[in-house]
Amino acid sequence: MRLNDTHDPRRSSWVDSANDPDSDFRIQNLPYGVFSVGAERHVGVAIGDQILDLTVLEDAGLLTPGGADRAFDQGTLNPFMALPQATWSQTRATIATLLDVATPDLRDNADLRRRALVRQSGAQLHLPIHIRSFTDFYASKDHATNVGSMFRDPDKALLPNWLHMPVGYNGRASTVVVSGTDIHRPLGQLKAPEDAMPRLAPSAKLDMELELGAIVGTPNQMGQPVTTAQAFDMIFGYVLLNDWSARDIQVWEYQPLGPFQSKAFGTTISPWIVTREALEPFRTLPPKRVNPLLPYLAEDAPNAYDIHLTADLAPPGQPATTITRTNARHLYYTPAQQLAHHALSGCAMCTGDLLGSGTISGPSRDNSGSLLELTWNGRDPLTVAGGTRTFVQDGDTLNLQGHCDGPYHLGFGACTGTLLPAPIIEDWA
Numbered sequence: 199m200r201l202n203d204t205h206d207p208r209r210s211s212w213v214d215s216a217n218d219p220d221s222d223f224r225i226q227n228l229p230y231g232v233f234s235v236g237a238e239r240h241v242g243v244a245i246g247d248q249i250l251d252l253t254v255l256e257d258a259g260l261l262t263p264g265g266a267d268r269a270f271d272q273g274t275l276n277p278f279m280a281l282p283q284a285t286w287s288q289t290r291a292t293i294a295t296l297l298d299v300a301t302p303d304l305r306d307n308a309d310l311r312r313r314a315l316v317r318q319s320g321a322q323l324h325l326p327i328h329i330r331s332f333t334d335f336y337a338s339k340d341h342a343t344n345v346g347s348m349f350r351d352p353d354k355a356l357l358p359n360w361l362h363m364p365v366g367y368n369g370r371a372s373t374v375v376v377s378g379t380d381i382h383r384p385l386g387q388l389k390a391p392e393d394a395m396p397r398l399a400p401s402a403k404l405d406m407e408l409e410l411g412a413i414v415g416t417p418n419q420m421g422q423p424v425t426t427a428q429a430f431d432m433i434f435g436y437v438l439l440n441d442w443s444a445r446d447i448q449v450w451e452y453q454p455l456g457p458f459q460s461k462a463f464g465t466t467i468s469p470w471i472v473t474r475e476a477l478e479p480f481r482t483l484p485p486k487r488v489n490p491l492l493p494y495l496a497e498d499a500p501n502a503y504d505i506h507l508t509a510d511l512a513p514p515g516q517p518a519t520t521i522t523r524t525n526a527r528h529l530y531y532t533p534a535q536q537l538a539h540h541a542l543s544g545c546a547m548c549t550g551d552l553l554g555s556g557t558i559s560g561p562s563r564d565n566s567g568s569l570l571e572l573t574w575n576g577r578d579p580l581t582v583a584g585g586t587r588t589f590v591q592d593g594d595t596l597n598l599q600g601h602c603d604g605p606y607h608l609g610f611g612a613c614t615g616t617l618l619p620a621p622i623i624e625d626w627a
């Protein structure tokens with residue numbers, strides 16, 4: 199592992215709330231986000247219950263990752279992510295030093311501290327990056343097996359390609375939204391097998407998908423594949439991702455070209471990008487390979503992550519119920535394998551590309567990352583506060599959470615969204 203001073207679990211901060219052992223944002227985490235308290239969007243790092251304003255620190259000359267060029271003045275992390283990987287590391291080390299309990303520069307400068315430290319509860323969080331493209335993979339073997347068993351044949355649940363490549367499709371970047379954004383239930387064409395004709399209706403099988411999102415920092419050149427080791431390093435960081443899905447629209451539309459409208463109406467990501475470097479102590483091996491993989495997918499390092507993941511569902515006016523507990527280590531294909539496969543054809547991967555892992559499910563039903571699996575396509579309703587659920591109902595709020603425990607505790611923060619009713623189109627009624 200490539201550990202350094204920023205991973206030292208003994209390190210503490212002069213920001214007191216960051217020293218709470220259960221804080222998501224201890225000094226070892228330092229995730230990046232974009233926030234505003236007025237009209238202007240600034241880049242910041244979460245520390246305890248505060249945000250360290252990097253736009254202000256860059257103005258003050260305390261942080262100059264781009265040299266003479268500003269990296270934190272665009273209200274998005276893309277300019278910073280486009281800088282060399284060594285600069286990401288140096289910047290993380292500088293921020294850790296500035297926040298360290300023993301460093302006086304900011305600690306003892308009351309004026310600068312007042313301008314550079316913002317309470318999270320008083321700030322609005324925005325999408326942290328300009329998302330160039332969104333690709334959605336299907337990298338959990340348990341999820342693919344469950345879906346294949348439900349809709350095809352339990353004895354041939356995995357299609358022949360699945361054990362040889364990370365299967366994926368190109369999704370919509372335009373409807374990726376930050377945590378806290380409401381999502382409208384989509385309208386679509388629905389047709390059950392027994393129906394003679396399709397009909398237009400709001401989706402009645404609205405689902406969540408609990409995923410890990412990888413954010414590409416370093417691009418490859420169009421026409422040039424990358425190794426899994428290069429791909430691992432190209433990833434700037436990770437977010438939680440809820441890929442809202444309309445199962446009844448999906449089942450009618452998906453052949454032969456894959457999901458389309460069933461996945462195009464909304465994808466929620468958490469606002470804080472937990473860097474690859476912060477996750478270094480939590481690397482682990484992916485599950486045992488069923489078949490040997492082609493050499494371009496081989497890995498000589500533990501490129502999976504041990505991240506505990508949960509999803510909560512809160513009906514309107516009711517407390518949240520945890521409906522699943524799973525772990526990112528269940529992903530059969532690692533994010534580096536997903537990215538290496540994506541670039542294999544020479545596809546240009548860009549700074550700001552978002553790769554969804556696909557629904558993360560584990561070996562048992564209560565480790566499943568979707569309601570489709572948790573309720574087995576609505577057959578077995580779940581008990582939640584105030585009632586039961588098969589799929590998401592209007593007014594329900596979903597919240598994904600993720601954390602790592604090891605040398606230190608690290609959290610991803612919240613990834614929430616509330617489902618609003620479908621739009622009413624009078625002329626179509």
Ligand code: CA
Nearest residue numbers: 334407441556
């Ligand atoms: Ca998905």
